[in-house]
Amino acid sequence: MNPTKQNTRKWWGWGYVGKSYSIENRPNVWPFLKQKLALTPRKCRIIALDDIELPPPKLTAELLKELTEIYGENNINTSKVTRISHSFGQSYGDVICLRKGNIDHAIDVVVYPRNEEQIQKTIIMASKNRLAIIPYGGGTSVTGNLELRNDESYDGGISMDMRKMNMIQIDNVSQTVTAQAGIFGPALEEAVNAQGLTLGHFPQSFEFSTLGGWLATRSAGQNSTRYGKIEDMLISLRAITPTGIIETKSIPASSTGPSIDQLFVGSEGTLGIISQATLQLQPLSASTEMCGILFKRFLDGVQAVRAMSQAGIVPSVLRISDEPETEATFMFRSQSANPIKRVAEKGGMWFLNQRDYSFQKGSLMILVFEGSPQQVALDKSAALRICKRHRAVSLGNIVGKAWHKERFLLPYLRDVLLDNGVMIDTLETAITWDKINNLYFNVRNAISKAIEKQGMKPLVLTHMSHVYRTGASLYFIFMANQKIDAELEQWQEIKAATIEAILHNGGTLSHHHGVGRDHARWFEDEVGHLGKAFVLASKSYFDPQHILNPENFG
Amino acid sequence: MNPTKQNTRKWWGWGYVGKSYSIENRPNVWPFLKQKLALTPRKCRIIALDDIELPPPKLTAELLKELTEIYGENNINTSKVTRISHSFGQSYGDVICLRKGNIDHAIDVVVYPRNEEQIQKTIIMASKNRLAIIPYGGGTSVTGNLELRNDESYDGGISMDMRKMNMIQIDNVSQTVTAQAGIFGPALEEAVNAQGLTLGHFPQSFEFSTLGGWLATRSAGQNSTRYGKIEDMLISLRAITPTGIIETKSIPASSTGPSIDQLFVGSEGTLGIISQATLQLQPLSASTEMCGILFKRFLDGVQAVRAMSQAGIVPSVLRISDEPETEATFMFRSQSANPIKRVAEKGGMWFLNQRDYSFQKGSLMILVFEGSPQQVALDKSAALRICKRHRAVSLGNIVGKAWHKERFLLPYLRDVLLDNGVMIDTLETAITWDKINNLYFNVRNAISKAIEKQGMKPLVLTHMSHVYRTGASLYFIFMANQKIDAELEQWQEIKAATIEAILHNGGTLSHHHGVGRDHARWFEDEVGHLGKAFVLASKSYFDPQHILNPENFG
Ligand SMILES: Cc1cc2nc3c(=O)[nH]c(=O)nc-3n(C[C@H](O)[C@H](O)[C@H](O)COP(=O)(O)OP(=O)(O)OC[C@H]3O[C@@H](n4cnc5c(N)ncnc54)[C@H](O)[C@@H]3O)c2cc1C
Ligand SMILES: Cc1cc2nc3c(=O)[nH]c(=O)nc-3n(C[C@H](O)[C@H](O)[C@H](O)COP(=O)(O)OP(=O)(O)OC[C@H]3O[C@@H](n4cnc5c(N)ncnc54)[C@H](O)[C@@H]3O)c2cc1C
Structure with missing residues (x-):
């Protein structure tokens, strides 16, 4: 199977069509959930693709033609399923909208650049014509990072899918890899494994996420305690911004002013399109x-x-x-x-x-x-x-x-639960050791209370991972009966209560999922008034016309 | 001895008055240097303090009075020796100027804030009256970081010496220290040692450098291979900027946009006054x-x-x-x-x-x-x-x-060599393994050639330290006979040739000394046109009137 082939991936949920988290040989699952959640099982159908009504594209035929000239027929797509799958990420809210066909916004066209020149041309075209560009890696974002909601401000939305920029070069002496941003996790890891090396970056979304997406969201893999977060592995990057090209130097460390790498890491597609990056590798373990x-x-x-x-x-x-x-x-x-x-x-x-x-x-x-x-x-x-x-x-x-x-199988579980009317979502944070016990209790409590307030029985599961000398990440999973026909509101209420408890107890808004649109209203609480103002000013500096992923960070 | 007592430190060179690198029990030093450098020994005197003519202060009596009201008599100083010592750092060029009394620029007054309010008041006053503020830690900068050269643009220069902001608080659970920026290396390390912990940051300038200076220059200690550079230890910081206060969150890691910590680290006093920071500690080794x-x-x-x-x-x-x-x-x-x-x-x-x-x-x-x-x-x-x-x-x-x-004794050697007419300076870089041998040969060569071109015999010593998986730092020391009465030009020529060779061979402009004014002309080569423009735009954002260390980064 090949994650770069769109048609093999579900447009309504996680992973490959036909692959599932099998419950058959897990006899305790339903009895357990029934008891814990007071589950009233019901079957939830997924809308048929044909029944979905997409907002009509706003992009004019003329501009579409111009784009087609830049990309060629094979690297541009306006099909319904492609538009749908590129208009959302993989959050619980996204998947609910997709499954029900509640789609009130969509990008108009997906382009697949093969080189930086095409990216530059698209940026110029978008600047002239009030178009928005949403950089798209693997589409696994869980923070509303890929949507163009406030689309009245734009005369069209372009999803720039990076998957065809996937070249890779390995330096065996320095043990670094330079790869284009659209490369998927498995392809990158296999290529370096063949040289006896590893990147050591395994987010749970590994199969379907890309280097560019990891960098843009400050991703953490399951082995981050040893290998670090993606920003710790970064040696240099290249990004195409509306103002020009940023290219940092491949050096192990330096003392030459503010870090531009660490500005673009975490920029969630708002400052520029990351076209390639160089990362530190390590030998495969004996x-x-x-x-x-x-x-x-x-x-x-x-x-x-x-x-x-x-x-x-x-x-x-x-x-x-x-x-x-x-x-x-x-x-x-x-x-x-x-x-x-x-x-x-x-x-x-x-x-x-x-x-x-x-x-x-x-x-x-x-x-x-x-x-x-x-x-x-x-x-x-x-x-x-x-x-x-x-x-x-x-x-x-x-x-x-x-x-x-x-x-990597666990993400498939959500679809099974959704098929049966169970809400499941996750939220994560990081915190120093001195505050970790308090945060743990208070956030668990806040989640349970929020769910109980809705008249449901909560199940809240927590683990700690991604460990540092000074603290660690806590990851909360919550489940409950879905509130029929109010699934989104139900979820948003719980999410808000959880995030507020996290922030109130000194945790970070996100350890590895990012800010996006879904967490944007708390961004100022996290980084302060001036911090937020500076991030937005940086955006205006690199993207004065606000064409790149314009709604992230709020 | 106490590094915070100005009068015990030399104003003309390194370290404590009366302490020296003793040559007596090192019988081979002079014969070795005589042979290697074709040394023609001569005695070089240091100008008497009384014979130095300082540029008259530009600050009006009225403004000085206003400052005195903010700080109180005991926390403000306009004495000659204090003005001299705060107008320069510790580069070879600085020390040459000091020893010869060639002082064509000087700050007018030194203030010693004890709290953030005083800093804020000073910033407001400076904004209103075209004054420049130079944050001053231990004054050990070697990149012309503390000078106010282009002083026609300003109606006065204030050196803001942070040494009185030196409070410290240790969190034994999270193993972090929160300290004010003016704390000196030994005081910080002793305090955490008393709790069985260490910061592990030992730059060669340890005795006389401060936390704020380390952060502002991305300093590296001699044990950085294990403990990391100062930016790797940083958990959060607080900075007073003309636009407002930046305070980042004390969390081990996060995924909430661009890193504001890593923007202020390395900002060399241009974006704000770092007032305090929280850093990761480690247990003292068994x-x-x-x-x-x-x-x-x-x-x-x-x-x-x-x-x-x-x-x-x-x-x-x-x-x-x-x-x-x-x-x-x-x-x-x-x-x-x-x-x-x-x-x-x-x-x-x-x-x-x-x-x-x-x-x-x-x-x-x-x-x-x-x-x-x-x-x-x-x-x-x-x-x-x-x-x-x-x-x-x-x-x-x-x-x-x-x-x-x-x-920590070695820095005293320079004064002994200068007493005897020997030029000595150091330059450092970092580079990935694939290019390290080439850089080593070519830079050594460039230094030797530059010295030979001046008709001198060169001695070039190199070591590698600060090691990373992907590369390491190289540190070059060069010596030659001084060119009498052209010491500065001699040094500048060699320095320029060396830096150009470093950049040409793929090394970084600096691994731990910084950019300052002395390296500013190469800053664009290092970070690119857009990178430099962004750093300057960030300065304008936080310091719209360019009152903070206005000449760094060029
Ligand atoms: C089941 C599941 C498990 C997950 N587990 C983890 C985990 O363990 N660790 C973790 O860190 N995250 C995890 N995530 C979140 C998600 O996988 C990460 O945020 C990932 O980094 C996104 O990568 P992507 O390639 O899918 O990017 P996308 O989702 O396509 O994009 C994410 C953001 O990056 C921007 N972007 C993408 N490519 C570029 C580029 N080339 N240039 C500029 N901007 C770009 C987009 O505009 C968007 O703002 C999980 C998500 C799911 C659904
Ligand atoms: C003999 C010698 C050996 C050295 N060895 C090393 C070494 O091993 N490793 C290394 O990294 N460096 C070394 N250096 C360079 C120097 O010690 C470092 O740059 C050090 O970090 C400077 O600290 P300081 O407190 O002396 O800062 P200063 O020299 O006073 O200031 C340096 C810069 O930081 C700014 N600054 C200082 N405090 C603040 C603050 N609170 N807020 C904002 N800006 C501030 C200043 O404006 C200036 O731009 C050495 C220097 C000498 C002379």
């Missing part, structure tokens, strides 16, 4: 070990994680689920077809319960170590020692392996 | 080991360093001298007073020579490892294995210890 660890309480685990990170132990993956998420993970596990494994599982469970550990009230940690065999052995033993000091028990490597195997 | 290693050739050592860094071995100090620097280090070593040590040294030398190693034609590496005893042992053995593979021999821990002991 050795990898996965560990599952069970704590009695989540807060014990949080303490253990802090002790590990401050002792300089750097796993590549460090994830710990709170009690509700641990229970859900257990309930969602697939039943092994192998009867011997099943017996072994039961035996293990009995053993744990005897010692007062359980998946129903404990807290599960996944650790992955990478490096030389000696380093892995040293880190693992030091980490386990700390965990034991915090009353944990080691589960061996099976749980870790199961997590690893399914980590 | 174990430290220092190793000296001798390579046959510098380029073998460079290869070994690359292999180490790409294998993920992270010493806190990793420094390797090329052959000329290794020889000079050997010649500059102090003679042990202990006869047994001397015999041992001779024995060691004989042993090395037998095996075809020597300090006269080899390449010396210093490695310092920190961490848990197990981690140190693992890193050390892995590093030594790589070094041996590159034909190196281990020298045990004596050389490393000697380096460590003298590392």
Whole structure:
């Protein structure tokens, strides 16, 4: 399968057509959800493509012809399905709109540049004709980053899909890769793997997200504890702005004024089109070990994680689920077809319960170590020692392996839940250690209350990941019965309550999802009045006519 | 001794009055330099303070009174020695001007804010009255960062010395420190050491430089390979700009747009006065080991360093001298007073020579490892294995210890050389591994040629330090006979030739010294036309009347 082929991807949800998160061999899922959510199952249909009515394109035939001349017939698309799929990202709200066919705004045309000249020409054309350009990577944004909502201001909207700019060059000596922005995660990682190297960037959206999208949103991969966020791997970039070309220098570090790299990272398509970037690679690890660890309480685990990170132990993956998420993970596990494994599982469970550990009230940690065999052995033993000091028990490597195997499958779960009338969404933040417990309790509480206020039973799952010396990220998943025909409002209410609790408790508005349009109203709370004013002034500097993704950051 | 007491510091050179780099017990220094430089020794006097004629202050008595009202008598200073010492930094050019009394520009008054309100009032006053404000940390800048040269544009120059803003607060849970910008290196490090923590930031100017200066110049300490540059340790900052206050959030990482922290880092006093910052700390290491290693050739050592860094071995100090620097280090070593040590040294030398190693034609590496005893042992053995593979021999821990002991003493050497008519200066860059050998050869060559063109014999010493996965920093030291009465021109010529060679060979204009006024003419080469224009536009945004350090970046 190939993520760059549009027709193999669902326009109404996550991933490939025909691929799904299978519930069949997970017998506990529905009983668990029924109990937790007081679920009243119902079947929710997806609107047929033919039944969707799209707003008519605003772009004149003349301008479309001009665009076609720039791109050639094969690199421009105005088909219905392409317009639909490029007018939204992959947030819960987006998917609700898509599934119901509630589409009140759409881009007019998708162009696929193959070179910077085409980008420049498009920018000039858009500047002259009041057109908006929305840079489009893999379309996996969850913060309303790809929409053109306020489209009265524009006489047309162009989605600039970068997937055909996907060339790649590897420097084996410096261990860097220079790639065009439209390259997808798997293609980039495979190319560098072939040289014995890795980028180490694995967001859960890995299969369908691109280098340009990662940079534009300050993405974090699941192995970020070891490899860093995408902005930490960045060596240099090139961006085409309406004012001119920005090209930074490929050097490991410098002392030459404000960082222009760190201005364009996170700019969410508002300052320029990132055309290429150079990133740091690392050698593929000689050795990898996965560990599952069970704590009695989540807060014990949080303490253990802090002790590990401050002792300089750097796993590549460090994830710990709170009690509700641990229970859900257990309930969602697939039943092994192998009867011997099943017996072994039961035996293990009995053993744990005897010692007062359980998946129903404990807290599960996944650790992955990478490096030389000696380093892995040293880190693992030091980490386990700390965990034991915090009353944990080691589960061996099976749980870790199961997590690893399914980590890119999980996003498919949402479609299954939506088919059955269950709302599910996630919000994430990062916070320093001194405030993490408070934030955890208060945000969980805020989510539950917001859902209860709507008359629903909430299920709130939390894990910690992306660990730093000074703090970590917390990731909240919430589920409830959908409010029929008020799905969007329901979601927006909960989201707002959650974000306000996050900000009130000192967390960041986003650790790796970005700001977009959906979080724009809180942007000033995050960066301050002058901070926001400066970001908007920078936009006006590089994009004086506000043609590039004009609504992000508010 | 206390670096915050102005009167104990030399106004004409480095460090404390009365402290010096003693040549007495280093019998080889003068013979070595005489031979290498064809030195014609001469005694160079320092002008007496009384003989210096300072440009008269431009600030009106009325404005001075207004300032005095803001600061109080004890926090404002217009004495001659204070004006002189605050009108220059510590570059070779600065020190030449000071020693000779060639002072054609000076600030009018030094103020010592104790709070942000005073800073704000000063900014308002300066805006109204065409005054320039130069933020002043420790005054150790080597890039002409503190001068007000083009002073016709201003009706007065204020040096804002931050030393009295030096409060500090430690968060033991998150392991961060929040400190005011004027705190000096030793005070900050001692305070966090008392809590079992370290910032790990030790620039060679450590004793006399401040947190605000480090941030404003993107400083790198000698242990940056492990602890990072100052910008990597930064969690948040607060800055007073003419447009308003910038305060970023204390979070370990986020995804909320362009980085405002990384805009103010490196801003060299042009965007705002950094009043405080929060930085990441680390626990003091349980174990430290220092190793000296001798390579046959510098380029073998460079290869070994690359292999180490790409294998993920992270010493806190990793420094390797090329052959000329290794020889000079050997010649500059102090003679042990202990006869047994001397015999041992001779024995060691004989042993090395037998095996075809020597300090006269080899390449010396210093490695310092920190961490848990197990981690140190693992890193050390892995590093030594790589070094041996590159034909190196281990020298045990004596050389490393000697380096460590003298590392903050070396800056005093310049004054001794200047007393004797020897020019000495340093330039540094960073570069990716693929280009490092070329840059090394070509820049060395360019320096030598520039000096030879002046009819002098050059001595060029190079070391590599501040190591990254993708490359490293190279640091060049050059010496020659001074060109009598044309010292400044001589220096400027060599500096220009060196910088052009660095840029031509792909290196950065500066890895840790900054841009200032001295490098401003190359700033556009470094960041591009649009990059420079954006930095200047940001200045105009935060400082529309250009009152803050108006000449930096050009
Ligand atoms: C199921 C799921 C799981 C996810 N997991 C993670 C995760 O683990 N970690 C994480 O960080 N994120 C995650 N995300 C969010 C999302 O995948 C990231 O934001 C990702 O970086 C977006 O990349 P993309 O290529 O899909 O960009 P898009 O969604 O297409 O675009 C995102 C933004 O970047 C801009 N942009 C894209 N390309 C360019 C370019 N070349 N130049 C300028 N601007 C550009 C767009 O205009 C838009 O503003 C997840 C999303 C989903 C749906
Ligand atoms: C002998 C010697 C050795 C050195 N070794 C190193 C080294 O190893 N590593 C290294 O990185 N550098 C080194 N340097 C350079 C210098 O020490 C650094 O640039 C240092 O960071 C400057 O700090 P300072 O407090 O002295 O700042 P200053 O020299 O006083 O100021 C430097 C710049 O920062 C601005 N500034 C200072 N404080 C503030 C503030 N609070 N807000 C806004 N702007 C401010 C000033 O306006 C100026 O532009 C060395 C210099 C010398 C002379």
